Amino acid sequence: MKKKKYLVLGYFGYKNNQIDGxxxxxxxxxxxxxEKKDSKNVSYFDTQILQTSRLAIFNLLYQLVQxxxxxxxxxxxxxxxxxxxVSFISEFLKKNIIYCVVGGWxxxxxxxxxxxxxxxxxxxxxxxxxxxxxxxxxxxxxxxNVYLFPNFRRQSFKPDFDKALSNTFxxxxxxxxxxxxxxxxxFNFADYILETDLQNSSRIxxxxxINEKDLKVFLEKVQRYPFVEYKGVVEPSNVxxxxxxxxxxxxxxxxxxxxxxxxxxxxxxxxxxxxxxxxKQIPEFIDVGQTGFLFDLNNQRExxxxxxxxxxxxxxxxxxxxxxxxxxxxxxxxxxWKILEPFxx
Numbered sequence: 001m002k003k004k005k006y007l008v009l010g011y012f013g014y015k016n017n018q019i020d021g022x023x024x025x026x027x028x029x030x031x032x033x034x035e036k037k038d039s040k041n042v043s044y045f046d047t048q049i050l051q052t053s054r055l056a057i058f059n060l061l062y063q064l065v066q067x068x069x070x071x072x073x074x075x076x077x078x079x080x081x082x083x084x085x086v087s088f089i090s091e092f093l094k095k096n097i098i099y100c101v102v103g104g105w106x107x108x109x110x111x112x113x114x115x116x117x118x119x120x121x122x123x124x125x126x127x128x129x130x131x132x133x134x135x136x137x138x139x140x141x142x143x144x145n146v147y148l149f150p151n152f153r154r155q156s157f158k159p160d161f162d163k164a165l166s167n168t169f170x171x172x173x174x175x176x177x178x179x180x181x182x183x184x185x186x187f188n189f190a191d192y193i194l195e196t197d198l199q200n201s202s203r204i205x206x207x208x209x210i211n212e213k214d215l216k217v218f219l220e221k222v223q224r225y226p227f228v229e230y231k232g233v234v235e236p237s238n239v240x241x242x243x244x245x246x247x248x249x250x251x252x253x254x255x256x257x258x259x260x261x262x263x264x265x266x267x268x269x270x271x272x273x274x275x276x277x278x279x280k281q282i283p284e285f286i287d288v289g290q291t292g293f294l295f296d297l298n299n300q301r302e303x304x305x306x307x308x309x310x311x312x313x314x315x316x317x318x319x320x321x322x323x324x325x326x327x328x329x330x331x332x333x334x335x336x337w338k339i340l341e342p343f344x345x
Contacts, residue, residue, distance in 0.1 A: 005041045006033055006344065007063050009086070010073030012046040019209060019233060020176050021262050025102050026073045029340075031154060032333055033071065036341070043067070047078055064089050069096040069344055076109055079116060087119045097123045098343050100149065104129070104259035104280050107136045117141045125343045129260035130281035151260040152336035157240035159271030159325055165247065165318070169311045171204045172246040172272070174234070175253075175263045177218055178211040182252030182277060185303050190225045192304050202311065204228045207242070243270035247317055248310060251276040254297055260285060268328035273320040275306055290323040
């Protein structure tokens with residue numbers, strides 16, 4: 001019997017080693033398929049190639065024709081311009097499409113692109129990261145093929161909870177470095193540290209690729225504070241061993257495309273609680289007082305107060321670190337495969 005062939009179609013970012021939520025999830029889905037199916041029957045196409053090679057479209061079309069199941073992880077531009085082609089090929093040649101949604105932008109996108117919404121019923125499954133998307137895609141667009149598929153990670157890391165907390169309160173930001181990710185909240189807190197003379201008991205480290213438009217201002221601000229440092233980009237294989245050295249991950253984001261930020265999962269796996277903004281669907285993923293805390297955007301004082309309270313009572317972090325790691329098990333590769341497998345049969 002002929003074995004089925006699978007094609008993972010999305011933005012892998014291999015050409016320039018782009019590391020962000022889109023590329024990491026796309027790579028994770030591909031690797032998961034390779035693990036669970038015969039890797040010889042799993043291929044991928046990196047849509048980044050289309051930016052520099054027009055001829056690559058012919059390779060893509062060939063792969064689409066060859067595949068039995070297409071696992072599709074598009075960004076907004078790709079969904080708008082290329083999904084009509086993918087859906088046509090699928091309908092004409094009886095292909096199976098699984099649409100894995102990255103981020104939280106799909107509802108707003110479909111309001112402006114209703115013709116795309118009508119075509120999405122051709123997918124055997126639309127796999128979304130949040131309950132909000134699942135509910136609203138069903139109620140607003142009558143899509144009855146939507147299933148919850150939380151962000152996930154393939155890993156076997158386990159934090160060392162017996163390691164004593166250091167005297168320094170170690171804060172970390174690990175995501176794409178851009179204004180919309182709320183980095184100014186962190187710099188405003190750094191100002192507060194200077195004013196209250198807490199710089200000897202605190203340090204703040206940033207990790208991540210820096211958006212070009214924010215590069216100059218960000219690096220200038222880092223230089224203002226002796227306890228703030230930019231540590232560069234961490235390779236995916238070193239994320240957990242790096243994050244586990246910190247006490248609290250900061251994510252004061254107001255990024256419009258935010259869904260289920262992978263950095264929250266990375267923190268949980270590393271045994272690190274999270275302080276994040278009450279923005280879009282982020283509150284779905286944080287158990288306040290157990291795995292982290294939430295603050296209201298435009299409330300810098302609340303952001304500061306939560307950190308200071310933890311700095312004063314660091315003993316509470318020990319139990320929170322354990323709870324964060326326990327929470328991470330909800331986002332394992334095995335949990336993800338239980339959802340994905342039926343659509344790949």
